[in-house]
Amino acid sequence: MMIELDLQSEIPIYTQLMDQIIEGIASGRLEPGESLPSVRSLASDIGINLHTVNKAYTLLKQEGFIQVHRKKGVIVVQKEEMPQVTEHYLAKLGQQLRPVVAESLCRGLNQEQLTEIIARLYNDIQPQDKE
Amino acid sequence: MMIELDLQSEIPIYTQLMDQIIEGIASGRLEPGESLPSVRSLASDIGINLHTVNKAYTLLKQEGFIQVHRKKGVIVVQKEEMPQVTEHYLAKLGQQLRPVVAESLCRGLNQEQLTEIIARLYNDIQPQDKE
Amino acid sequence: MMIELDLQSEIPIYTQLMDQIIEGIASGRLEPGESLPSVRSLASDIGINLHTVNKAYTLLKQEGFIQVHRKKGVIVVQKEEMPQVTEHYLAKLGQQLRPVVAESLCRGLNQEQLTEIIARLYNDIQPQDKE
Amino acid sequence: MMIELDLQSEIPIYTQLMDQIIEGIASGRLEPGESLPSVRSLASDIGINLHTVNKAYTLLKQEGFIQVHRKKGVIVVQKEEMPQVTEHYLAKLGQQLRPVVAESLCRGLNQEQLTEIIARLYNDIQPQDKE
DNA sequence: GTGGTCTAGACCACA
């Protein structure tokens, strides 16, 4: 599992970590049931604070992407248990996307172009092996 | 100019204010050349500190959405001077959207559905000059 | 006398006005002894406040570039009376130029290039008719 | 890092601070990658408010001279990432220098003399690695 | 302990 952090970024490290793990799941590089490194080992691997990894894991657990077993350690949830498209999620999505769309409109980036960007991201992230 | 803020939100007030103003421009409720309320009056209108408004204005000025005119006060930039779709902007956009798409993939929200959400936001915000 | 002001600029209008008049003198478009418009007419010509023009004139007078006669109005000083290169002026110059040179060094603009820019400005402003 | 401020000057403190830091970089007293004191410690060291220091740092960050690193704090950018000579910078430079040259012409300070002043500043600021 | 945010009150330059 490759984690790339930008320590200069204004995005908190724990958020970047969450994003990377979620993208890992989305892309298939992290499979359901697969186990993640322990808080300690991941922290030392990428050279950040224990608390930071812990915070990311805790939030991912809260959102339902991972489970923490006393014995098996940290694992990605099974496909059936993966978080769904809830009302709450859709609301958050709209709230996130609204300012993005507004700025696009101001700058003259039209709906087709934005859709195209979204499409490229889907293809970019999505698992490519179709078998 | 209606401004709606959520003082409890984790999103900084000055960011919400920027978003609202940008959406105002995108929607046509704020027209190019139109003048915005003074820092002081807007602050007292919406019940926040003038420095918070000032920060929002300053950032909007830096991004090129508004100008501070010595006589007319704060004005929305002319259409020709509106910020463009720069490389830098596209990079920022991709960076913002990437985690959104990743989470969508995990939750099983497919590309068509996300595109549909974008489309609705475009229609929602866009100026509705129907007459 | 053409005056070009940028009302959006962060540079105060009275300063821009002073700069323009000094450049006018430097370029020969305003000759020693020539009279400048009255505060009132200049203000209405360029559409700014009386006080602003007044401030510019007052400061120019203090610096010795113009004289205000009760009868002749405002005139550019004679060549012999033009402000000289004083110690005080050199100190001000160094103080102004120091940060400019420092930033140039940081950005990798070398001495020759900066000198070239200065040279171009001299040629640009200087009176061109040599007869 | 020595900082000398003139609290009586008409030049804003945050500007003086920016200038001093840029000169520090230009002179080599501040090396790329080196970390700057925290907002709080610098503020208390030089006896000004932390918000004033913060403003200077924020602007320097925006201009690309420093970065805020999540672990190392505030650092001078690496040499490769140092701001370049952009069109925008050259425009700003011309705008800054134009009135200076105009006044020089009026006062009879010729191009050679001004060039000489620039040269002295370059030598004065430039890193003196003689050993 | 760090930077980021917000509030509050004050002074000044500008127009």
Add this chain to the structure above:
DNA sequence: GTGGTCTAGACCACG
């Protein structure tokens, strides 16, 4: 009256 600057004190997120 406007924006710009500075000070001061407080809370929070982050690491």
